[in-house]
Amino acid sequence: MKAGRFEQAQRQHIATLVRLGEGREALAGREIIQRSWRRCVDDYRLDPSRPRPVRVLTHEALVDSREPVDELLYVARAGVDQLFAQVAPMGYVLLLTDRHGVTVDFRGHPDQDAALRRAGLYLGADWDERHAGTCAVGTCIHEARALTCHQREHFDATHIALTCTAAPIHDPQGRPIAVLDISALQSPRGLESQSFGLPLVTLYARMIEDAYFLHRYRDTTILRFDTTRAFVHFNGRGLLAFDPQGRVLAANGEGRALIDAHAQRTPPAPTQVTQLFEAELDDLLALPRCEPDQLRALRLRASGEIRFAALVEPRGVRSRQRDAAATDAVTDIATGATTASHDPVATTSTPDLDRLAGDDPAMQRLLGLARRLCRQPLNVLIRGETGTGKEVLARALHASGDRAEGPFIAVNCAAIPESLIESELFGYLPGAFTGGNPKGMRGLIPQADGGTLFLDEIGDMPLTLQSRLLRVLAEQEVMPLGAERPVKVALRVVTATHRDLAALIAEGRFREDLYYRLNGAELVLPPLRERADRRYLIQRLFAALAAEQDGAVQLRADALHALLDAPWPGNVRQLKSALAFALATREGETVTVHDLPESCRAGLVSAPPLASTSATSEAARVRRESDDALADPEGLALARTLAQASWNVSQVARQLGISRPTLYRRMRRHGLIPPNRREALRG
Ligand SMILES: Nc1ncnc2c1ncn2[C@@H]1O[C@H](COP(=O)(O)OP(=O)(O)OP(=O)(O)O)[C@@H](O)[C@H]1O
Known part of the structure; x- marks a missing residue:
């Protein structure tokens, strides 16, 4: 106009x-x-x-x-x-x-x-x-x-x-x-x-309302229904969340309309899902899951009309299947990185942002910020003690962002020798230097083009390289060694450190201008000992690890309480390793406090060293060593093999093609004690 x-x-x-x-x-x-x-x-x-x-x-x-x-x-x-x-x-x-x-x-x-x-x-x-x-x-x-x-x-x-x-x-x-x-x-x-x-x-x-409903009640059983059969499993209009006793906890618009219609015909308003439908609670809980061609027709008590229904299962049940399916995907991503994971239990999937934490206020604030950041073109700096989950968070940020389809390249700046870090990062052309691959090499930074470059332990990056990284970030291009022209790259850089970068800057060991480039936003992970959601983490990690075995294992209350009380100097990594160890070396279908490594039993850790008898000091030493064994994939693999063979040492020695004394030596090195000896040491 x-x-x-x-x-x-x-x-x-x-x-x-x-x-x-x-x-x-x-x-x-x-x-x-x-x-x-x-x-x-x-x-x-x-x-x-x-x-x-x-x-x-x-x-x-x-x-x-x-x-x-x-x-x-x-x-x-x-x-x-x-x-x-x-x-x-x-x-x-x-x-x-x-x-x-x-x-x-x-x-x-x-x-x-x-x-x-x-x-x-x-x-x-x-x-x-x-x-x-x-x-x-x-x-x-x-x-x-x-x-x-x-x-x-x-x-x-x-x-x-x-x-x-x-x-x-x-x-x-x-x-x-x-x-x-x-x-x-x-x-x-x-x-x-x-x-x-x-x-x-x-x-x-x-659709947004329903997505939010499914998200908020992801830990609850949800009945999904519709008047027609065809849509129920992927877009059933009605949603009703109910607890194990059948109490209706929440309903979407269509669900509320059903409740209101019932209340009008036969007041008062129903509070139980079984008041709405002609079915027992057990029948409802046995409804088929949201899969095509597996629906059930339910009659409404008030009007006699039919609704087709299916169940959306609580997250715990779904995640077990998803974790198993996601294992391969995680391994694929990892192959792009130089840092092969030395995590003994790295096979469980990377959780998405929602599943990184339970009800811990600091973690919830952090995840709220992470959700806002994941689609922004900002570089993110993650700080936290070792093992707090910095890499897991970086992967989750990547997976939730708009570059999720692109590569995630993780580089541990402390793990690559200083002489190689430049060629590894930037790549080089054939014949660029003696000893290099004659075909040249595509650097990790160009490999991360269109995705996320995760620089772990950034505080350990040599100063000369810091200047080159700064140029890459400023100009969005990299110059491989021996090349005449730079290569354009579009990346998001996520960095992590457990060091005090401000102190490194003050000492002249870290460039301040690089710090500001990398720190578009900062996420600070709390240590596990300060987190109020330890129970959530223990249960989630345990369920994921148990699902990798046969899924039927239980965590006994004494073990849970010991885990809740432990001081966790090694953070989530230590927790995960402790659970993996306990699962690998347990005697029956239940993990008890005795299956846990020494460091998880807070009381024992703070107790004075045991030295009174040779048996107890041997026990203490072996338990201490068993903590170290967890950092080592070989130790864990050995523990699993032994457990599978019911700790039959002769059988495992034959299986591995080594003598029994050699196997005993390896067991000692990894702190692995047969269950029958553990009992003796405990006594
Ligand atoms: N929220 C979480 N949920 C599930 N597993 C987690 C979580 N946080 C950390 N982990 C697990 O803990 C271990 C350590 O995590 P990660 O490597 O991300 O820690 P980090 O802080 O990067 O450690 P470092 O400082 O040593 O590099 C990994 O096995 C990871 O899978």
Whole structure:
């Protein structure tokens, strides 16, 4: 619209609103808009003759607004991207606001940046009806329903060129939590031209709502149902989460509609899932999982209608199968790296961001930040003591980011000899130096192109190399040794260290400018001894490791309590190794406190050294050594072989083609004691 015509349209609009305020005008057929206009005039006392620009929050206030919906934003991302991809070609932008109308996520066209900012279609814009007037987001919040607000239906004359469609998103308790909106700066046609928008935005709002539901109740059994058979397993509209006693914990929109319909016919509202369906709890729990062609028809008690249903299992059950399936994938990624993992139990999969921690406030804050960061083009520095999971976090960041399809290349700067680190990182051309591969070598940095370069132990990188790395980061290109022209690389660099980089900078051993380049954001992992979610980690790691064996092993309460109380100087790595050791050397189907290595028994660790008898001192020594054995894959493999052969030393010696004395020597070296001797040593 030309500027003059727009101003004229604004004047007409204001005159209409003034007549409305005086009760001389009504908006036929659009009661929802009419009600909002009335609220603007009567309740909010907005003056139609004084158009106001949209309020935009400061960066700090926006960060505060995003925090409570952080998890939703993370879960919603795929849906937001998909919807935007559909509407962007038609000139629409996308807003996701919190329940107050503050835009907490946004997708737009960079070339329209200035115009979008002016129109308030921007991150941080506040579309609360109280000051923005009638608009799709604000009115959607107030009316609790999806709507289109087209051009002059906006109250404030600033917005009368816009066309916007918004739909509410609810949390699993049915409370409004966010609003999804698509908006265009202008639309030359009438309201009917927007008829595609309402069903589309409503559909995506529901998909995001359901994804959030499944995420929030991922540790709970969920009944998924629909009126038709075809959709249940991948997009069944109804979701009901219930506990092992059958109590309904949460329901999505369709689930709530079922509960309400039941309550209307036969009050009061049902609280048990078995009140809704003609089935016993055991029958429901035995329902087929969400797999095609395996559904069951259930009759509703109140109406007699049929619903087709399947179960979504709690995460613990699913993750065991997933861990097994993911083992190969992790191994594949690792082959790209120079640092072959020496982790004795590295075969369990890399957890995604959600599964890295339980209810530890510091870890939850860290993961919230990580979720926000994983799609940003920022370099990330991870700090933490050894074994706290820095590499696991780096891998999870990569896997959750938009470069997940690209390579993840891990380089341990402390492990590569200084003389080789340059050629390893940058690569070299054939004949670049004597002793090199005659075919040349593609460096690790070029290999990470399009993905993530993870530089572990960055504090150990030699100074000369720091300068070259700085140039790579600044210019986004690398010069292989012997090459004449640089090679372009697009990478995200994640670095990790357990050292105090500030102190290294003060000592002149680390470049400050490199530090700032690498530290686009900092994630600090707490040590295991400070984490409040140790139980979660123990159980998760134990389940994953046990699943690699036969899955039927139990962790006895005394072992769990010892693990909860242990001081964990070696952090998660030590915990994982201790569990692997206990599983490998256990006698029966239960891991008890006696199967754990010495260091896990906090009381014993702090006790004075045992020296009274040769048996007890031998026991103490062997147990101490058994801790060290865990850092060594050979020790663990030997322990597994022995356990599989029920500790029959002669049989294992034959199997390995070595003499019994040699096997005993190896066992001693790895601190492995046969169970019958362990008993004697304990006594
Ligand atoms: N949250 C977690 N969930 C499951 N396993 C974990 C987690 N954190 C760490 N681990 C496991 O603990 C071990 C150590 O993790 P990782 O190598 O990531 O630690 P790190 O801090 O990088 O250690 P270092 O400082 O020695 O390089 C690995 O076996 C890893 O699989």
